Amino acid sequence: MNPPPGDVCPAARGFVPPVRTAGRHSYDRHPYGRHPYGRHPYGRHPYGRHGLALPAPAPLPGEVSPSLRTAVSAVLVALSCLLVPFGALAAWAAYGLADTRGYVTAMAPLASNAAVRDAVADTMGDGVAHEAGVNPVFLREAVRSFTATRAYRAVWDAGNTAAHTAVLKALREDRADGDDGPVTVDLATVTAPLKRRLTADHVPFAERLPVEHTRVALLPSDDLTALRKGYRVLDVAGFWLPLAAVVFGVAGIAVASCRRRAVTATALGTALGGAFLGLAVAVGRRLTLADLPDEARRPAAAAVYDALTATLRSASWLLFALGLTVAAATWITRSGSPVVRRLRGRRASPDPTPAAPAPAPAPEPTRIRA
Template sequence: MSRTSSLRTAVSAVLIALSCLLVPFGTLAAWAAYDLTDTGRYVTAMAPLAADPAVRDAVADTVGDGVAREAGVEDGANRLFIRDAVRSFTATRAYRTAWDAGNEAAHTAVMRALHDDSTGRVTVDLAAVTTPLKRQLTADHVPFAERVPVTHTRVALASPAELTALRKGYHVLDVAGFWLPLAAVVFAVAGIAVAAVRRRAITATALGTALGGAFLGVAVAIGRHLTLTDLPDRAHRPAAAAVYDALTTTLRTASWLLLALGLTVAAATWLTTHPHSPTTRLLRRRPAAPTTPPPPPPEPTRVEA
């Protein structure tokens, strides 16, 4: 191998390694910047959780305890009755309406705070939840639905310190979500272009992409384990697991796509170009097409005297 070929191979290896290293981080940043921050996608992802049994139990426990505390109920039987009533309400269409409205209001409030320069707490107005809830109850002809009060009570979602940290992280992800995937593609194309043997460069890039997808899938699983382990209340871990799985659905799908795409491209490259692959050997063994022999030259014409 000449010195020029060795240099091209080394440069190609560095560029491809950088590309494969950026694949999982770029995918993670793009997911956080474009999937989690989109209110419509967030509400759509969270909507099925309204019917999840673990989430319904967690809502019944939290809301039921809150109602009992506000009403001054200390008796265990009465608390259980209130919890069962809330649990029954979570099976209604009005609850699903309130669930979607609450998620939309909370996400909108957080995103609005991330985009402006306010230093106060992030709050959400409960009227954004009670208004569609009252409308749904009225449409279902629930007695006294029109008397449901629509109060403009603001509930805190994040403190000023938490908002500052969230804003910094959001700005970093907003930049990284665009540039990291773009850099991964540019490095991959450049690494293949300068390679002395492009077949090997394509195979290495494909395998590295598959490895990045596998790494991303493992990272999502580890993050799920750590998130659930850090929860102080073990009873709410099934609900937290359902929320985590709903939010990371796109990320897990992307990891499987990267793994499948990388392995497919690597296998196709090997089958079509490797000298010892079954496809190459089959092409070599294929008999050549028969050629038609040229016609014989015409006989000379005899001229009689």
Template sequence: MSRSLRTAPSAVLVALSCLLVPFGTLAAWAAYGLTDTRDYVTTMAPLASDPAVRDAVADTVGDEIAREAGMNPLFLRDAVRSFTATRAYRTAWNAGNEAAHTAVMRALNDESADRDSYPVTVDLAAVTSPMKRQLTADHVPFADHLPVRHTRVALLPPDELAVLRKGYHVLDVAGFWLPLAAVLFAAAGIAMAACRRRAVTATALGTALGGALLGLAVAIARRLTLSDLPDAAHRPAAGAVYDALTATLRTASWLLLALGLTVAATAWLTRPHSPAVRLLRRRRVSATPLPTAPPEPTRVRV
């Protein structure tokens, strides 16, 4: 096969591989990084001690209880904020996140569930009940009068549940096949290339560019997500949650960038006519000892 006939398909395969790198990483993160309940609870657990998250919980829960009990919301906010520093709150936080994630994943996976008979909700009593027990044990005034009602908060819009299920199944398939296709295209493009060193360099630079674009997309999405929130006071808490959920994705983008640049630099420095290879060859030649002439025979004068 001629050089031109080998170069064009190789370039197409390498370009496709580099294009699939950020999309494959994003799909794999969404399909595997956000669907495991145990990993999700572990990721969200440190946020129980985040000051912005604690303030948002105190404002939300305190206002809800004050509206139902007809009490002063400022007093209840301070009471809830003090409760967020206890071990009982961290236990309730983990239990609430586990229950919410389990309900969402069960709704996305169970296509036979009826939308009306299977609401995707979480019960706020999981937070208010241990809070009431803690405040009563601390002898907080009027703590025993706090209402504990099973108020269910919708996690997924019922009219969009079918669309979300289809999107979830698409991500589940793409999370496996897109990264695999990127690897296969890269291997085929390098094997078919007329100059494999250049193909490796191009693939590495494309991978680094994909990692950089992925990190930029995560940063832009964070800015857009926070700017769309109606309540500006809760934006720090939402930012902390966003950063916790996308930590693995941001790490993957940095790894792709570092790996691509490292491979590209190694391929460039080890090319046959590079200055580094020439210098190494000169040092080897200079270090090789020169052959010595045999000693002349000693003449004896008679």
């Protein structure tokens, strides 16, 4: 039914024709200023079909530009990746080496190490032979046989516990009078069971071995001040450096304009930090062994170094593997990857075996058919 003359169609009432400004349609941009997903999923707004290039949407008042967010994210992610190896090293020194039980547990397997046993036999044999006035060669063989017993393992653990406790006490306590002596450990805990073992084996001159409370210096008094300062720095850094690395990494991912790229960069940086940490451990081992004046003691020193840094090497491999795994996962699950397209194709493809149509119901008999 046509509307009366002078009137308009009811469906057209209230219609406002589009206003064209500077040659561009008012529908070229999203009606609410910006598309809720940043850009339209098809590249342009569906109403902007006038062949005109659409300008990049300007940031709203109070909104940070994507370039600035990318720059801030890059700085935060770089700081996080830089702190990863140093944080792991500080945490290992503050919580790994400072734990007496963990230290003794790490050093316990060395009691059965051949190189360490030979070094202990040579050191103790020469020292005890000098005090007792007997042949050092014969006494070294006796001590070497003692290192194969269970009593030696107990003495080994007790000696490591006493030495570690003495060193920690000296590093944590600072005398007010400034009269700091060297850090020492008593050898009576080692010589007493050794004398009992040699006496039971009827070793000549075993009863002449002195069992006195002889103090052996572990750390010189001149280095205590510097060592205490270094220990306090490691104690603080062992907690704050790993925490700062995590906070910077999370903040860098949160402020990034493209969080997937930020996650990938953080993961690759973490893997690189783990590789750098493992390289530092290997270089430190080489330098430590190179500084030893006696080449015969290098196998024993290498065994001790490997036992102390076992946790640090495991941490470096864990960081390396975790970083590569996360980076590979983000790369595989990106929007344009073949895996994602294959999954989307499976979801969108129709069923290749459509169900057979249901049979039509039989017509009811009529009077004529009856």
